[in-house]
Amino acid sequence: MRSIIEHIRQINAERTPVMNLCACLCVVVMLGLANLICHYVLHTDMSFIMPWMLAATALYFFIPALVLWIATGNPSGK
Template sequence: MMEQKLREINGGRTLLMNAGAFFCVVAMLGIANLICRFVLHTDVVFLMPWLLAATGLFFFLPALMLWLMTGKPSGS
């Protein structure tokens, strides 16, 4: 049951795909931070560590748990 939920959360992504998606989301967060700072004149730097941690957990925790349970990061 738990393994099936982890597979759904991971979406069949490999570890390399998770790393690429993480990099893309981090780049988008950086662009959003720049837009907030220079266009909206709002400082959201205090949110960045929390958002980066949540993004890392979303992409890497299910893959790590699947890797420990099945021996493969994608769970297949």
């Protein structure tokens, strides 16, 4: 169990919930800009994959913090 917590702590990289939120928002903005470039410049439709990418982004940033919060009592895992 301890090795799993250590691995999750490495994934979270000691980010606080506010840092996770800001990083998630930055990635969502970059995904939106990439979608606009694909739509207007490359004339491709990426709308089928965008919900999956947004969900994966949210899961990557918030699930490790939630697991650390439940396991250690601290969302950054310190």
